[in-house]
Amino acid sequence: xxxxxxxxxxxxxxxxxxxxxxxxxxxxxxxxxxxxxxxxxxxxxxxxxxxxxxxxxxxxxxxxxxxxxxxxxxxxxxxxxxxxxxxxxxxxxxxxxxxxxxxxxxxxxxxxxxxxxxxxxxxxxxxxxxxxxxxxxxxxxxxxxxxxxxxxxxxxxxxxxxxxxxxxxxxxxxxxxxxxxxxxxxxxxxxxxxxxxxxxxxxxxxxxxxxxxxxxxxxxxxxxxxxxxxxxxxxxxxxxxxxxxxxxxxxxxxxxxxxx
Amino acid sequence: xxxxxxxxxxxxxxxxxxxxxxxxxxxxxxxxxxxxxxxxxxxxxxxxxxxxxxxxxxxxxxxxxxxxxxxxxxxxxxxxxxxxxxxxxxxxxxxxxxxxxxxxxxxxxxxxxxxxxxxxxxxxxxxxxxxxxxxxxxxxxxxxxxxxxxxxxxxxxxxxxxxxxxxxxxxxxxxxxxxxxxxxxxxxxxxxxxxxxxxxxxxxxxxxxxxxxxxxxxxxxxxxxxxxxxxxxxxxxxxxxxxxxxxxxxxxxxxxxxxxxxxxxxxxxxxxxxxxxxxxxxxxxxxxxxxxxxxxxxxxxxxxxx
Numbered sequence: 276x277x278x279x280x281x282x283x284x285x286x287x288x289x290x291x292x293x294x295x296x297x298x299x300x301x302x303x304x305x306x307x308x309x310x311x312x313x314x315x316x317x318x319x320x321x322x323x324x325x326x327x328x329x330x331x332x333x334x335x336x337x338x339x340x341x342x343x344x345x346x347x348x349x350x351x352x353x354x355x356x357x358x359x360x361x362x363x364x365x366x367x368x369x370x371x372x373x374x375x376x377x378x379x380x381x382x383x384x385x386x387x388x389x390x391x392x393x394x395x396x397x398x399x400x401x402x403x404x405x406x407x408x409x410x411x412x413x414x415x416x417x418x419x420x421x422x423x424x425x426x427x428x429x430x431x432x433x434x435x436x437x438x439x440x441x442x443x444x445x446x447x448x449x450x451x452x453x454x455x456x457x458x459x460x461x462x463x464x465x466x467x468x469x470x471x472x473x474x475x476x477x478x479x480x481x482x483x484x485x486x487x488x489x490x491x492x493x494x495x496x497x498x499x500x501x502x503x504x505x506x507x508x509x510x511x512x513x514x515x516x517x518x519x520x521x522x523x524x525x526x527x528x529x530x531x532x533x534x535x
Numbered sequence: 536x537x538x539x540x541x542x543x544x545x546x547x548x549x550x551x552x553x554x555x556x557x558x559x560x561x562x563x564x565x566x567x568x569x570x571x572x573x574x575x576x577x578x579x580x581x582x583x584x585x586x587x588x589x590x591x592x593x594x595x596x597x598x599x600x601x602x603x604x605x606x607x608x609x610x611x612x613x614x615x616x617x618x619x620x621x622x623x624x625x626x627x628x629x630x631x632x633x634x635x636x637x638x639x640x641x642x643x644x645x646x647x648x649x650x651x652x653x654x655x656x657x658x659x660x661x662x663x664x665x666x667x668x669x670x671x672x673x674x675x676x677x678x679x680x681x682x683x684x685x686x687x688x689x690x691x692x693x694x695x696x697x698x699x700x701x702x703x704x705x706x707x708x709x710x711x712x713x714x715x716x717x718x719x720x721x722x723x724x725x726x727x728x729x730x731x732x733x734x735x736x737x738x739x740x741x742x743x744x745x746x747x748x749x750x751x752x753x754x755x756x757x758x759x760x761x762x763x764x765x766x767x768x769x770x771x772x773x774x775x776x777x778x779x780x781x782x783x784x785x786x787x788x789x790x791x792x793x794x795x796x797x798x799x800x801x802x803x804x805x806x807x808x809x810x811x812x813x814x815x816x817x818x819x820x821x822x823x824x825x826x827x828x829x830x831x832x833x834x835x836x837x838x839x840x841x
Contacts, residue, residue, distance in 0.1 A: 390547035
């Protein structure tokens, strides 16, 4: 059974020339007959299917549409064209500790953050002990989060997310956070998650992170799928392409230097 | 409709946001939650100073009438004003987490309902001091609050959505609410407007007003806030009586009393309440439906803003 079915996804962003934020600017732009924005297609005809239990990574340079794709899967963004069908409970982890409020205690923030990940009060209460243990923060849960170090915030945020027991976990750039010890724990937990037959969808610039966690990878470039296949193979191709591109840049620069 | 189901599914987010707003509001203040009671009390102190001491208003029950009418107004105006920031303030959530966006204006409405409940406690304490009787008609406060809440929600949803795209909305609304306050019978009883006429209109605005006085009075009576504010007075102070009411005092001569009663009866005949109440309800419900429609349409692109 497939967990995610993305059918020909297109996403258009409008980039305003000069951001019209007031009625006056908007009215003037209208009077002058300006369209006021450039069209920009972040995703163009992207289709793929993810089977249940698969761990899939999305790689590609900045601006290739990875985060847009994840935003669409998380229902934060809406595709301009095309449709996504997701089967199962999704836990979108686009940021660690979404909605954390500095003045609230660690405990209060766990309940707030967990509700944003779709967990009810009773479910969160049942998992609360595990979350705190995993984050190794049991002495700090009654202190306001503004007194936490960056590492503590990250550990708590990550711990909440992986204890939500979703069918599908979406992760954006938050692989390999925390210190060495916490990273080992996190990777072990994700491996456990995979063994339990859950689906993982990971966006990362950390290619080793992708090859460690994922079986399959998709390489996106300027909104198009370049290749889709075995994680090691796709990551190798992407890595080679980047090296080749950098070499060509260096050569062009050298040519320019010798020409002038 | 499906949005409503989503809100029920994500109700936990709603409770958490409301709880967070209440907790954070009085953080770093020594008196903390006591401010929920002190705020309305101090506001009433200001009214007392201005109207009783500076202006020397000495109608019977003046303070009780003022404070009672002020409660639903405060609830309405605060909800509408808060709503203009409710999406922009939570942009970090909107960009990073899915939840039905309707929860944002709803959390503003709920927070202010809780503040209204606190203010109500203060009001009841004052009633005890003033010797106002508790009656079964107090229950009319519930539908009156509901009417104001539905109307406030509709405007809130609309304004919340527009302020994401146009920061101007906030400033315009701040001033319009100021005007609306004087157009709502908070500082005066409703009959003042109904019996009113303009003598010798001599500028554009006055000529316009006097030429359309009767229809404008009908519009005034259809304002859900007029109905809401006066229903509070009827429920809490008049024992459920028609709120087109002129206070009769022993200090008046017999002729004055008779004139006041005759005027009151005339106005009650001219403005039968039921159709106006139904009209105000219809306006509030229509506002809520339109507001929700606008909000949901705009909500799709919230995450792509700024």
